[in-house]
Amino acid sequence: MNPDPDYSAAYVVIHTDAPDAHEGHGFAFTIGRGNDIQAAAIRALEPFLIGRPVEAILGDLGGIWRELVHDSQLRWLGPEKGVVHMAVSAVVNALWDLKAKRAGLPLWRLLAEMTPEQLVDLVDFRYLTDALTPGEALEILRRAEPGRAERTKHLLSHGYPAYTTSAGWLGYSDEKLTRLASEAVGDGFTLIKLKVGADLDDDLRRLRLAREVVGPDVRIALDANQRWDVGPAIEWMSAFLPYDPWWIEEPTSPDDILGHAAIRAAVAPVKVATGEHVQNRIVFKQLLQAGAIDVMQIDAARVGGVNENVANLLLAAKFGVPVCPHAGGVGLCELVQHLSMFDYVAVSGTMDDRVIEYVDHLHEHFVHPVDVHNGRYAAPQEPGFSAEIHAGTRTRHAYPDGPVWMSGGDAG
Amino acid sequence: MNPDPDYSAAYVVIHTDAPDAHEGHGFAFTIGRGNDIQAAAIRALEPFLIGRPVEAILGDLGGIWRELVHDSQLRWLGPEKGVVHMAVSAVVNALWDLKAKRAGLPLWRLLAEMTPEQLVDLVDFRYLTDALTPGEALEILRRAEPGRAERTKHLLSHGYPAYTTSAGWLGYSDEKLTRLASEAVGDGFTLIKLKVGADLDDDLRRLRLAREVVGPDVRIALDANQRWDVGPAIEWMSAFLPYDPWWIEEPTSPDDILGHAAIRAAVAPVKVATGEHVQNRIVFKQLLQAGAIDVMQIDAARVGGVNENVANLLLAAKFGVPVCPHAGGVGLCELVQHLSMFDYVAVSGTMDDRVIEYVDHLHEHFVHPVDVHNGRYAAPQEPGFSAEIHAGTRTRHAYPDGPVWMSGGDAG
Numbered sequence: 001m002n003p004d005p006d007y008s009a010a011y012v013v014i015h016t017d018a019p020d021a022h023e024g025h026g027f028a029f030t031i032g033r034g035n036d037i038q039a040a041a042i043r044a045l046e047p048f049l050i051g052r053p054v055e056a057i058l059g060d061l062g063g064i065w066r067e068l069v070h071d072s073q074l075r076w077l078g079p080e081k082g083v084v085h086m087a088v089s090a091v092v093n094a095l096w097d098l099k100a101k102r103a104g105l106p107l108w109r110l111l112a113e114m115t116p117e118q119l120v121d122l123v124d125f126r127y128l129t130d131a132l133t134p135g136e137a138l139e140i141l142r143r144a145e146p147g148r149a150e151r152t153k154h155l156l157s158h159g160y161p162a163y164t165t166s167a168g169w170l171g172y173s174d175e176k177l178t179r180l181a182s183e184a185v186g187d188g189f190t191l192i193k194l195k196v197g198a199d200l201d202d203d204l205r206r207l208r209l210a211r212e213v214v215g216p217d218v219r220i221a222l223d224a225n226q227r228w229d230v231g232p233a234i235e236w237m238s239a240f241l242p243y244d245p246w247w248i249e250e251p252t253s254p255d256d257i258l259g260h261a262a263i264r265a266a267v268a269p270v271k272v273a274t275g276e277h278v279q280n281r282i283v284f285k286q287l288l289q290a291g292a293i294d295v296m297q298i299d300a301a302r303v304g305g306v307n308e309n310v311a312n313l314l315l316a317a318k319f320g321v322p323v324c325p326h327a328g329g330v331g332l333c334e335l336v337q338h339l340s341m342f343d344y345v346a347v348s349g350t351m352d353d354r355v356i357e358y359v360d361h362l363h364e365h366f367v368h369p370v371d372v373h374n375g376r377y378a379a380p381q382e383p384g385f386s387a388e389i390h391a392g393t394r395t396r397h398a399y400p401d402g403p404v405w406m407s408g409g410d411a412g
Numbered sequence: 413m414n415p416d417p418d419y420s421a422a423y424v425v426i427h428t429d430a431p432d433a434h435e436g437h438g439f440a441f442t443i444g445r446g447n448d449i450q451a452a453a454i455r456a457l458e459p460f461l462i463g464r465p466v467e468a469i470l471g472d473l474g475g476i477w478r479e480l481v482h483d484s485q486l487r488w489l490g491p492e493k494g495v496v497h498m499a500v501s502a503v504v505n506a507l508w509d510l511k512a513k514r515a516g517l518p519l520w521r522l523l524a525e526m527t528p529e530q531l532v533d534l535v536d537f538r539y540l541t542d543a544l545t546p547g548e549a550l551e552i553l554r555r556a557e558p559g560r561a562e563r564t565k566h567l568l569s570h571g572y573p574a575y576t577t578s579a580g581w582l583g584y585s586d587e588k589l590t591r592l593a594s595e596a597v598g599d600g601f602t603l604i605k606l607k608v609g610a611d612l613d614d615d616l617r618r619l620r621l622a623r624e625v626v627g628p629d630v631r632i633a634l635d636a637n638q639r640w641d642v643g644p645a646i647e648w649m650s651a652f653l654p655y656d657p658w659w660i661e662e663p664t665s666p667d668d669i670l671g672h673a674a675i676r677a678a679v680a681p682v683k684v685a686t687g688e689h690v691q692n693r694i695v696f697k698q699l700l701q702a703g704a705i706d707v708m709q710i711d712a713a714r715v716g717g718v719n720e721n722v723a724n725l726l727l728a729a730k731f732g733v734p735v736c737p738h739a740g741g742v743g744l745c746e747l748v749q750h751l752s753m754f755d756y757v758a759v760s761g762t763m764d765d766r767v768i769e770y771v772d773h774l775h776e777h778f779v780h781p782v783d784v785h786n787g788r789y790a791a792p793q794e795p796g797f798s799a800e801i802h803a804g805t806r807t808r809h810a811y812p813d814g815p816v817w818m819s820g821g822d823a824g
Contacts, residue, residue: 002484033456033485037495040452044445072414073445079638079666079689082494083449127665130642130674226491230542253539254491255694257669258701262542277491282667289670 001197001225006032007362009330010039010087011394012094016054024098025388028086029301029329035399041087044074049091058099062122065092065307069124081279085304092305093335097385107306107385108341112148116141119346123311124281131285137314144349151345159376160340161190161351162358163221165328167210168194174209181213188375191219191246191355197227200236207243219246226250226277230259237267247271247295254278260292273297276326280304281311288319297326297357300335306385309339313347322352328359333370334386337377365393413609413637418444419774421742422451422499423806424506428466436510437800440498441713441741447811453499456486461503470511474534477504477719481536493691497716504717505747509797519718519797520753524560528553531758535723539694543701549726556761563757571788572752573602573763574770575633577740579622580606586621593625600787603631603658603767609639612648619655631658638662638689642671649679659683659707666690672704685709688738692716693723700731709738709769712747718797721751725759734764740771745782746798749789777805 008031014024028038048068049057057064068088069080077084100107111119120137164187167180177194184192194210196203210220222245228236233251240248248270252259254277264272275297278284287293296316298309316323323343325336333356340356348354356377363369367388371378380386396404420443426436440450460480461469469476480500481492489496512519523531532549576599579592589606596604606622608615622632634657640648645663652660660682664671666689676684687709690696699705708728710721728735735755737748745768752768760766768789775781779800783790792798808816 002488004484005488006485031485031488033483034453034489034496037449037453037456037489040449041446041495044449071445072416073418073443076414076417076443077446077449077495077498078493081490081667081691082496083453083489084446084495086489127641127668127671130671229539253694255493255692256539256698258698259539259542279493280667282665286668286670 001227002031004032007330008032008035008399009389010035010042010090011389012042012090014049014091014094014098016098018054018102020102022098022101023388024094024096024101025385026090026092026094026097026305027301027331027387027389028090029332034083037083038086041083042090044084045087045091054098058095058102061092061095061099061307062124064095065122065304066124068092069304080282080304085280086302089301089303089305089308092307093301093385093387096306097387101384104383106338106380106382108338108345108379109152111306111310111338111342112152112345116145119310122307123314124307125311127282128285128311128315131289132315132318136318140314140317141346144346147349148345151349155341155344155379159374159378160337160344161355162372162375162377163191163193163219163324163355164189164358164360165193165195165223166360167192168223170195170198174206177206178209178213181210185214185218188373189218190375191221193221193223193249193357195225196222196240197224197236200239203236204239204243207240207245211243216244221245221247221249221273223249224251226253228252230256230262233263234266237263237270241270245270247273249273249297250276255283257283257286257290257292260287261290264292264294271295273324275299277302281308281315284312284315288315288321293321296321296323298323298336298339299326300332300339306339313339313343317343317348322354323348324355325357327357328361330362331366331387331389333358333363333372334366334368337370337380338385340377341379365389413639414443416444419742420444420447420811421801422447422454422502423801424454424502426461426503426506426510428510430466430514432514434510434513435800436506436508436513437797438502438504438506438509438717439713439743439799439801440502441744446495449495450498453495454502456496457499457503466510470507470514473504473507473511473719474536476507477534477716478536480504481716492694492716497692498714501713501715501717501720504719505713505797505799508718509799513796516795518750518792518794520750520757520791521564523718523722523750523754524564524757528557531722534719535726536719537723540697540723540727543697544727544730548730552726552729553758556758559761560757563761567753567756567791571786571790572749572756573767574784574787574789575603575605575631575736575767576601576770576772577605577607577635578772579604580635582607582610586618589618590621590625593622597626597630600785601630602787603633605633605635605661605769607637608634608652609636609648612651615648616651616655619652619657623655628656633657633659633661633685635661636663638665640664642668642674645675646678649675649682653682657682659685661685661709662688667695669695669698669702669704672699673702676704676706683707685736687711689714693720693727696724696727700727700733705733708733708735710735710748710751711738712744712751718751725751725755729755729760734766735760736767737769739769740773742774743778743799743801745770745775745784745789746778746780749782749792750797752789753791777801
């Protein structure tokens, strides 16, 4: 589905005139064309922030979220979806980065130290109350409160489980697939993921090879990247069953709640996972209500940023569905680790059947890159949301005037 | 929900170097802020068309649609929703305007004279086949084929039923409401619509007054513009029941398929209508599959233009649900009349329980404005999609350099 991605980002830096000189960094990840549309959408949000007192803004990020999302004129262009919502995400995440830096805490810890009442106040419950009320959210958070300190300690010592897609890209030779799958197991990963959906015979061969290499105990997830209609999804998955796949990810359109439910009913015991393209909490709510997913894959930069992902984590906890975030792209690993770690400490209270996607790509451009070893994400310790790209990278890759583009677009 | 709309449009003109000098006009309707994001998205589609042979493009509008919608990099920003999809709508509708002008036919008639096979070829069935296959679509169109000539004649003589929202805006005095409601009935409208959802007591008084004025036989539809969660929608509607409302429109989020289904089950016999903010055919499919709507309200410029609305009309026909398009805004009446008329002649074959929204606003800016009298839309006779705004209007209102803006934004 994404044959020629040109990994890009519409990047936000929020400056203040405070003496601490902290900046808030955020971005919307895109795959090339359209990055300028995304940048235009972010610029449209400037008037909501520029010149306002930073303490008031950072002290009421729930209120700011509502202001950005419910502006009636911008809302017309969604509502709460697509380019405008991704712009909200970039800006809201940049505000959280700034707030965490000023607090001297990594974001996961800043969130995990907020009271249940403060966390509930971040969430916009509009369109959620038939599935999750503020009172129920509060109850979930209060239930997790006594164990926070212990889980924080455990997280700092042991990290959070990761999985890898390194072996699974379409187009890799069988030799490369088996080598990388084997390396992944050696590196401590207990779940690997293969892309499927282009050619059934190829997929069957790749899946068989991977299963042979990793043995019966390593989980193999499959990712169809939205290629199928409901019927074909069920047909292809039945062919894959002998190789014991763990989940099928994005079997069809991310908008198709009922389609996912039909597929899930047909492919059990294989799990159904989706979410990287789910537009907002309202669709996640329905995926849960309809029994359409076994695994919720939040993305850090598509829904409306941290606030909406707090809503998503609470919804998942209410329905007892594990959250295994989508990552990769530009900086998505850096962001999303904070959300899973917050979930562990203060929401679901468990890592069972939970893994964060890991793609070993572009981390060198980040000031605080992820640290994944022994198949686990180490908990970030540096203040902020780990969102900041090196100034040099931003200058070199600035479009269209940066030296990388002026010299013909050489990636690096 | 839309307290301060500033009616706007991101406007497209497609020029060719053909000697006929015809232009294709299309637009995305916005309500102010964000119109420049919308314009940026339309510009991102220019490279797909500029310099290509017009006959090839217009001869394969199904293929062009797929090319625009499935471009993997732009698709990332949706997929198939929000700003990028609305840009596709503007461009695709402009291509249809051009094609109809070159054919010397109004769009409804151009479509209604295509073969069932040609019409099916316009539709992208991706993600639809669990509800509607190309074969089923063909069958629907073939069933309607024998009656086309007779229905065209009937349409040309009698027009198509309209309904009016003139009396129903929030903020009108009771005197103005009753006067306009009474005038609407005098003008031949058999369905009027009231906005609701801001204040229950106000709504009950307005609804009672309207019912007194129009009598028991004129239908009164209600429009909540997405204000409610599921619970409040059901509570408010139960209070309205004594006044026999015909439908409740947009009771909750346009993304909430299951919410609409729950509301519909609770408020029957009042009908549930939605669609002006429904993002694409995949959501319409599910609204039908879930039994969530009694009335499908397509919008001409939010989903991917004519092609996707052909899909929506076919889905509605398959499920036996009437289509009553959303209109108003800038030029939406002008566009959508063509789609309902095509539906009548070549798809559903009926006007029963079908009405096109009519708002008497801004028509003077169109080269071929709608002609609504005796409560009915007269069938357009002029070639094209009725999308063209007078050149003078476009110059005067161009943002930010047109004289209307330079002189302080005086509307007119």
